[in-house]
Amino acid sequence: MTSQNYSTFTEPFSPGIQVEYVRTVGDSLGVVNLTPAAFHCLADKLTELLIRCSKTARKLAIHGRRRTVLVDDVQNALRMMNITVIPSVCLHG
Numbered sequence: 001m002t003s004q005n006y007s008t009f010t011e012p013f014s015p016g017i018q019v020e021y022v023r024t025v026g027d028s029l030g031v032v033n034l035t036p037a038a039f040h041c042l043a044d045k046l047t048e049l050l051i052r053c054s055k056t057a058r059k060l061a062i063h064g065r066r067r068t069v070l071v072d073d074v075q076n077a078l079r080m081m082n083i084t085v086i087p088s089v090c091l092h093g
Contacts, residue, residue, distance in 0.1 A: 016047045053077045 019036070022043045026034060034042075054069075056077035061069045078085050 015051070017043045017050070019043045022046065049081075049083075053081065053083075056080060 019039050022039050026032070026039065026042075053074065054077075057069045057073040060073040060076055061067070064073075075085055
């Protein structure tokens with residue numbers, strides 16, 4: 001009889017930004033002429049962007065021999081991805 005290791009985390013967790021959240025933000029910014037497919041596409045692209053940014057920020061923290069990701073790591077990751085950071089929106093640690 002062989003023992004098998006069963007884990008509740010066998011399926012990979014796929015995080016994502018909800019389409020309704022993108023619609024709410026779009027409405028508050030005055031973007032109202034988008035189709036549901038466009039909102040879905042935006043949600044997918046934003047999710048992909050956040051995942052890439054968080055992975056890059058984590059690599060920068062590891063390179064700096066730290067276990068904690070700092071605001072500077074996230075800002076540098078965004079800069080490496082050629083994404084303009086709006087200073088008034090950013091939190092400074």
